[in-house]
Amino acid sequence: MSETLLELRDLCIRTHDRTLVDGVDITVQRGKVTAVVGHSGSGKSLSARAAMGVLDVDPGLVRGSLRYPGIKTGNLFDGVHNRGMRAQRKLLRQTAKYRGGYVSYSPQSASSALNPGRTIGRQLQIAISRRDTAPNDVGVEIRRVLDEVGLPHRASSALPRELSGGMAQRAALALAIAPAPSVMIADEPETGLDPVLRRVVTELMLQVAADHGVALMLISHNMDTVRRIADTVVRIGPGGARVQDDETPDPSEGGLSEDDDTEPGDPPRVHGDP
């Protein structure tokens, strides 16, 4: 049994007039890929941000627990339930040391996610500085990270606007692995990329995660990718998530497909449903 590195249990987040997520359970294990799938607006990214201690909804967290067993934290959501924005800001401050260190984040549409006023090299330098142990030579380390994601060394002195979409996505991946995290959350990394590049980025992400023993939480609505690489799938439908399924989904069985014809209001299908 792989080591559990991130455990999000029974997450329930509400605004004043509606429930955003209810009953979401996500467990991420070392060396495994956990896919979080669902329709647009189902709460995938919200759950991912909650898994990093980032809540920005009022009144916000109603139920749930968050633990990082890899570094033996207690329930990070203690004292936050039903306490509104003030408690959430406190949580944000308390969990800042884990973000970009124990847990890293690789965003979608990387071009707008990178700081336009810093070179890629400077941004990597900052990411590397969040490691527990500082490397002997930051320059060497940056070169190594760039090599891993397939970027030329001269990309270090480039500004984000000077990179193509694919290169920006690789740069975002580099920023996610640079701090040597235990868990990496990749939020729809294929968005905005052509089919060839999507495959390249996904394979790269998988390779890098495997090489570093990083637990990967992949948020996606591309079932082809999910079927291909996920060890575990968590579905978030309207009103909450189904129980986590440990089996990799078999394309011959039922379930969400690439041409899913369910509407957001329909109940989600699970494996085996007609």
Place this chain on the structure above:
Amino acid sequence: MVRLLAALALPIVVPAIITMVLWALPGHPAEIICPPGICDGTQALAERWNLHLGPWHFFTTWISNAVTGDFGNSWRVQQGFPVADLIWESLPATSMLVGLALVPLVVGAVLAAAGWIPKLLDPLWQAIGLVPAVILALFLAAQVEITYGALSFGGWPGQLRLLLGALVLGVADNALSGALVGTRSVFEAELRQRYVQIAVLRGESTLSNALPNVLPALIGQFRARTLHLMSGAVVVEVVMGVPGLGELLFDGTLMQDFGVVLAATWAFSLMSAVLLGSQALAEIAVALWVRSSPSGVAEGAAA
């Protein structure tokens, strides 16, 4: 770089434009500045400033004298007194006035950017900012004169006039409200950018990410505000009785002392050039910093 060149050119461009305008207007330049029948000494003015020798001669002579600090003598404001001395004596008061007026602007801007000044108070600052400087200054000047009477220009009353003048400058004519609202809106717009939200998810601070990107805009805003303060200093100095460059310029204009006006205008253009140059240098510094990357990473010359 363009801004830096503009800063270097400004002290030359300003007297050049004045020269061109003087010669472009119908009539002799000396008679424009000192109309016969209203003003005595038109001929003496023309000889004193070489206005009868044509624009190029006038301009080049004036610039080369100005560079050596020779602006001739005042013939109206303080007859016979070297204009350079008048300028030197006036500069400290104006510099102090504008410098002190910047204090509430900078403090207010920092507090507003940090979110410590609630937006609810914005209508109050904006209402106060609608008050013209001349109105606020006349009230405070009257108060000083009531309190200190005939002795109200030297010693502590003189310093009080300077302090109150700085307060007027910093608050009236939308100076403070502009600084508060302007700085806050620049920061808020930047903090809403996606890269800042993502930086939070990487455990980085929003300020360290946003600040370098808003610095050029903030520097530009503050240069504009400082220029605005220098403009207002003319009014405040006369009303509050602060013996600064603005008061000298106004008196020179009223009394048609061309030498004083040209020299004071040139002094203002030098101060403006320093501001413009500082902004240019700051922008260059920010651009170099933005472009910096860790050493020992980039490949050498292409193989």
Place this chain on the structure above:
Amino acid sequence: MRSRGTRGLWGVVALLLLAGLMALAATAPEFLSTPDLDRIALGPGDAPPFGTDDRGISLLEYAAQGASIVVAPALFSGFVVMMLSTMAGLVRCAGLTWIDGAIQVASELVGSLPRLVVILVVALILPSDYRTLLPIGLTWALLAAPGAMDEAAATAGRLGGERFVEALKAHGFSGVRIYLYHVVWLNLRSVIVRQGAEVTMHVVFLEIALSYLALRRNEPSFTHADSEFSWATLLYQGYTALLGSDLMHALWLGLGLVAATAVMAQAVRLSARAR
């Protein structure tokens, strides 16, 4: 609907104040009345509507003359800025990038000097028998224009510039309708009107400041003939009241006129606010 009602209300306030100021200007006497020593420093109660000064002259005459000095030049200056701003917005939508560049260069040059310094140099150069507010107001408007034009161009740019125009043309609208209605009326109106109102207000305040400074020096003002009296005279009389004279009502009248100008400018701005 509610916001349209509020905008309408502000529009009415602006029009009323403007009408009041123009009526005041229209009734301005060419010369002040002869002094009446029996009516020195009377308050509004004794000499309605605004009382008299230290020579027994009605303060209404000062108010009217002051209005006649400022109203036309200030409105014209505001109009000039509005026209230049409109032009800049239309130029951005027409895709004439070289003009955009020229505006930005002009903005840098013009914005490099303190405005009042430029105004005083203009005042020095103006023929002394041509003392009116118009050239000074126009100079102020030209100094304010590049910044205003930049803002209008940026607003037009946010619409989409050329692409916005092309998209509307594809829907069958004529060029004239697109530029005048869709660009200027629907989108640039609030920006342009605010800029015009601000410049109008600033020119009025500039006149008051210059005339007040001249009064402090006992010298004639740059902005009007010796036979005319600016609103600054009321403020100066009010200043003497602060030092002990009986002319406090002159100060209140002066402040009231300044406040009316400010309120009028704000009302114009609020009535033209974007939806």
